[in-house]
Amino acid sequence: xxxxxxxxxxxxxxxxxxxxxxxxxxxxxxxxxxxxxxxxxxxxxxxxxxxxxxxxxxxxxxxxxxxxxxxxxxxxxxxxxxxxxxxxxxxxxxxxxxxxxxxxxxxxxxxxxxxxxxxxxxxxxxxxxxxxxxxxxxxxxxxxxxxxxxxxxxxxxxxxxxxxxxxxxxxxxxxxxxxxxxxxxxxxxxxxxxxxxxxxxxxxxxxxxxxxxxxxxxxxxxxxxxxxxxxxxxxxxxxxxxxxxxxxxxxxxxxxxxxxxxxxxxxxxxxxxxxxxxxxxxxxxxxxxxxxxxxxxxxxxxxxxxxxxxxxxxxxxxxxxxxxxxxxxx
Ligand SMILES: NC(=O)c1ccc[n+]([C@@H]2O[C@H](COP(=O)([O-])OP(=O)(O)OC[C@H]3O[C@@H](n4cnc5c(N)ncnc54)[C@H](O)[C@@H]3O)[C@@H](O)[C@H]2O)c1
Ligand SMILES: O=P(O)(O)OC[C@H](O)CO
Numbered sequence: 001x002x003x004x005x006x007x008x009x010x011x012x013x014x015x016x017x018x019x020x021x022x023x024x025x026x027x028x029x030x031x032x033x034x035x036x037x038x039x040x041x042x043x044x045x046x047x048x049x050x051x052x053x054x055x056x057x058x059x060x061x062x063x064x065x066x067x068x069x070x071x072x073x074x075x076x077x078x079x080x081x082x083x084x085x086x087x088x089x090x091x092x093x094x095x096x097x098x099x100x101x102x103x104x105x106x107x108x109x110x111x112x113x114x115x116x117x118x119x120x121x122x123x124x125x126x127x128x129x130x131x132x133x134x135x136x137x138x139x140x141x142x143x144x145x146x147x148x149x150x151x152x153x154x155x156x157x158x159x160x161x162x163x164x165x166x167x168x169x170x171x172x173x174x175x176x177x178x179x180x181x182x183x184x185x186x187x188x189x190x191x192x193x194x195x196x197x198x199x200x201x202x203x204x205x206x207x208x209x210x211x212x213x214x215x216x217x218x219x220x221x222x223x224x225x226x227x228x229x230x231x232x233x234x235x236x237x238x239x240x241x242x243x244x245x246x247x248x249x250x251x252x253x254x255x256x257x258x259x260x261x262x263x264x265x266x267x268x269x270x271x272x273x274x275x276x277x278x279x280x281x282x283x284x285x286x287x288x289x290x291x292x293x294x295x296x297x298x299x300x301x302x303x304x305x306x307x308x309x310x311x312x313x314x315x316x317x318x319x320x321x322x323x324x325x326x327x328x329x330x
Contacts, residue, residue, distance in 0.1 A: 151175045193303050211299060
């Protein structure tokens with residue numbers, strides 16, 4: 001299969017390495033928009049800027065220049081860019097006949113749309129879906145065991161992702177609940193900022209477990225209001241990715257929370273990452289969408305107030321703890 005990965009950040013690079021790991025199985029091209037970065041990767045056979053210390057398999061080809069000419073010749077196109085670049089990439093991909101899957105996790109800033117909704121607006125003719133689940137780039141690039149979800153309403157897209165990536169180190173499950181998978185991916189990033197703060201402030205393991213569990217309840221409420229299926233939130237892109245990102249120190253979103261707890265400003269925290277932390281950009285849109293649907297998301301609301309500098313961490317803790325008692329099931 002001919003696979004093109006557009007976007008050579010940490011995750012695009014790791015996914016390309018995973019696809020190219022089986023010589024003779026696929027022809028894999030990793031495209032970077034910056035020709036200099038692409039040429040440096042080609043020369044070093046590594047991505048020193050975004051995925052340090054990992055060598056490319058010989059069968060991984062590096063590309064730059066006209067991304068859409070590449071995509072038109074592919075049998076599977078993976079969009080490895082952040083949410084902020086998704087609309088532009090999809091617009092440019094019109095005319096592409098291969099299945100297209102995005103890796104980004106978030107709601108679009110400004111519009112509050114999920115990725116599949118952006119796609120329905122700008123490229124409705126594409127066969128498309130999301131490739132999501134609990135996955136740190138470094139571990140996937142090292143072929144450490146990982147399970148992902150290929151989500152699309154189109155069986156052809158799910159099958160292409162399974163054919164492209166399922167293997168000894170990567171199990172790829174299929175789901176037709178694109179809404180549930182995308183809500184999980186977006187909301188877990190916001191909750192990881194909260195648990196980073198909680199741990200940075202040394203509030204204890206009980207507090208973290210409470211945040212993860214009540215956060216899962218918030219994620220599920222929002223998803224159900226958007227017509228997702230409840231069982232998706234107990235799966236890889238829900239509970240699975242929430243546990244990974246909220247507790248794993250490789251998470252950039254969690255790190256934002258840890259850095260804020262140390263007293264850094266949001267700008268300092270974001271700058272020091274050197275990678276995108278989607279929760280910072282999605283938190284507001286997640287909350288706006290929830291409010292419009294009448295869904296309560298008190299933890300996500302606190303994260304937005306903290307990011308906006310309208311609440312101090314101690315006030316956020318008090319605000320969450322002093323809420324009215326209620327049945328757990330609500
Ligand atoms: N890193 C991970 O472990 C991981 C795992 C799963 C999902 N994701 C998601 O994947 C997405 C990308 O994350 P990442 O870790 O690769 O980010 P990153 O910050 O490491 O890299 C982002 C890449 O996107 C490129 N880019 C940005 N705007 C672009 C544009 N307009 N056109 C082309 N390229 C553009 C940048 O040059 C950079 O190469 C995010 O939505 C993230 O939430 C990341
Ligand atoms: O590093 P983060 O916080 O962007 O999380 C990476 C992945 O989404 C984990 O599945």
